Amino acid sequence: MTTIDREGLKFSDAKLIIGLEVHVQLKTESKLFCGCSTQFGSNPNTQTCPVCTGMPGTLPVLNEKALALSIKTGLALNCEIARYTKWDRKNYFYPDLPKGYQISQFDKPVCGEGFVEVKIPKSDEPARKIRLERAHLEEDAGKSVHDESGKGGVSKIDLNRTGTPLLEIVTKPDIRSAEEAKAFLTELKLILGYVDVSDCNMQEGSLRCDANVNLHFTDGEEAVATPIVEIKNLNSFRAAERAITHEARRQFKEFRETGETIDDAPKQTRGWDDSAQKTTPQREKELSADYRYFPDPDLIAVVISEQEIEDAKSSLGDLPAALRETLQSEYGLNDYDSDVIVSAGREMVDYFRAVADGSGKPGKPNGKMASNWVGQEVMRYLNENAATIEAYPVAADAMAELLARVTAGEVDQTRGKEVLAEMLASGCDVQEAFDKLGIVKVDSSDLDALCQQLIEENPAVIEEIKGGKVKAVGSLIGKARKINPNVNPGVLRESILKIIGL
Numbered sequence: 001m002t003t004i005d006r007e008g009l010k011f012s013d014a015k016l017i018i019g020l021e022v023h024v025q026l027k028t029e030s031k032l033f034c035g036c037s038t039q040f041g042s043n044p045n046t047q048t049c050p051v052c053t054g055m056p057g058t059l060p061v062l063n064e065k066a067l068a069l070s071i072k073t074g075l076a077l078n079c080e081i082a083r084y085t086k087w088d089r090k091n092y093f094y095p096d097l098p099k100g101y102q103i104s105q106f107d108k109p110v111c112g113e114g115f116v117e118v119k120i121p122k123s124d125e126p127a128r129k130i131r132l133e134r135a136h137l138e139e140d141a142g143k144s145v146h147d148e149s150g151k152g153g154v155s156k157i158d159l160n161r162t163g164t165p166l167l168e169i170v171t172k173p174d175i176r177s178a179e180e181a182k183a184f185l186t187e188l189k190l191i192l193g194y195v196d197v198s199d200c201n202m203q204e205g206s207l208r209c210d211a212n213v214n215l216h217f218t219d220g221e222e223a224v225a226t227p228i229v230e231i232k233n234l235n236s237f238r239a240a241e242r243a244i245t246h247e248a249r250r251q252f253k254e255f256r257e258t259g260e261t262i263d264d265a266p267k268q269t270r271g272w273d274d275s276a277q278k279t280t281p282q283r284e285k286e287l288s289a290d291y292r293y294f295p296d297p298d299l300i301a302v303v304i305s306e307q308e309i310e311d312a313k314s315s316l317g318d319l320p321a322a323l324r325e326t327l328q329s330e331y332g333l334n335d336y337d338s339d340v341i342v343s344a345g346r347e348m349v350d351y352f353r354a355v356a357d358g359s360g361k362p363g364k365p366n367g368k369m370a371s372n373w374v375g376q377e378v379m380r381y382l383n384e385n386a387a388t389i390e391a392y393p394v395a396a397d398a399m400a401e402l403l404a405r406v407t408a409g410e411v412d413q414t415r416g417k418e419v420l421a422e423m424l425a426s427g428c429d430v431q432e433a434f435d436k437l438g439i440v441k442v443d444s445s446d447l448d449a450l451c452q453q454l455i456e457e458n459p460a461v462i463e464e465i466k467g468g469k470v471k472a473v474g475s476l477i478g479k480a481r482k483i484n485p486n487v488n489p490g491v492l493r494e495s496i497l498k499i500i501g502l
């Protein structure tokens with residue numbers, strides 16, 4: 001029993017220790033050890049065969065695509081890639097696992113240690129490296145479908161999911177807050193999307209997460225930890241964040257009441273009840289000895305060649321962290337703006353770069369303006385239409401031309417947005433939109449005449465300006481645009497001030 005003064009403890013004295021296990025369904029068309037389809041949403045038990053239903057006498061055959069995707073993922077996560085990896089049987093009995101064991105990897109996982117750099121959004125804390133313990137390949141289990149009528153009906157088993165390839169990514173206990181856990185999951189999902197190894201659809205279970213949580217307290221010489229709790233099957237980032245927050249508070253309260261430490265109680269498994277917003281106890285956690293792992297005698301070990309690793313490396317492309325860096329150093333964006341573009345995916349980054357390069361001068365991209373237009377105008381359209389950048393009607397070169405013409409002063413920003421709206425509405429090009437809206441350059445004699453007219457019609461405003469309130473000129477701009485919408489506000493402002501001798 002601890003000598004820490006439990007009564008005097010505050011929640012802020014607790015150091016939160018979190019490790020995540022993330023199951024990622026790899027993007028293969030067939031299962032890990034048979035040719036059955038992995039397509040989601042088919043009728044129950046229509047995508048099964050004697051191999052994945054565990055019939056006696058059947059033999060598994062490795063899907064090489066799944067292995068290649070695992071190697072690619074490992075490289076994207078800075079992992080050591082094993083040159084020798086093998087298959088093990090993880091034995092447990094559950095109705096959705098007809099073989100009575102799952103083919104997994106025990107001591108020779110395909111990916112060894114790695115890390116993901118994580119920054120909590122909108123915080124001043126610098127990015128932190130969350131280390132990865134390993135990532136191993138395994139087959140998924142089936143799904144139990146329980147009668148939810150409450151009348152005690154039968155439970156059914158759907159084995160379509162059995163044998164689907166999963167990569168289990170395990171972090172070290174490096175995560176220190178629920179927010180950081182969410183930021184880690186967000187960055188992980190982004191990376192997986194960039195390297196195109198999983199569709200990461202959480203509703204369909206392609207990305208699932210368990211969180212191991214406990215608290216550490218230190219008092220002078222003594223350091224104690226609360227028993228570790230594994231929260232199972234968190235199927236949204238919000239659920240993960242809330243479950244961890246709740247569990248930390250629960251453990252704090254329990255420690256204050258009982259003083260129970262990690263030495264007094266085994267690891268426990270709890271589930272997250274999203275409607276009640278709390279964690280609830282499940283079965284006692286099995287230790288790895290309970291699974292009686294042993295090498296699968298039906299599968300030979302896999303030797304991964306340098307060539308395979310090199311091929312995977314060259315297929316990675318630029319990753320999110322490197323792209324954020326490029327957008328900051330080469331395009332002059334700040335932290336926040338570069339993250340907005342990069343978080344929207346690789347195609348958005350390509351689009352942004354094409355717009356910034358095409359609307360700027362050689363060697364001097366128009367980064368900030370492109371970021372404003374892409375981050376606001378383009379993304380708003382995509383949100384409103386639930387579309388991705390591939391479906392955006394204005395191609396990058398047309399957008400670049402429009403921005404170049406705004407920069408050259410042919411139209412101001414406000415008018416430029418009307419041009420964009422016209423292009424979106426009718427699918428026309430930039431010049432056609434200019435023509436339709438009647439946008440022509442206002443020549444200097446027209447501009448002078450317009451200024452004279454405004455000065456004569458607004459003597460009170462002119463007096464104000466002359467009296468030192470130069471801002472009042474703004475009220476004339478609106479009037480000017482009603483007379484001639486092509487007038488450039490900046491040019492008009494200067495002309496008026498010049499004419500009245502300021």
Ligand SMILES: [Zn+2]
Nearest residue numbers: 034036049052
């Ligand atoms: Zn099968």
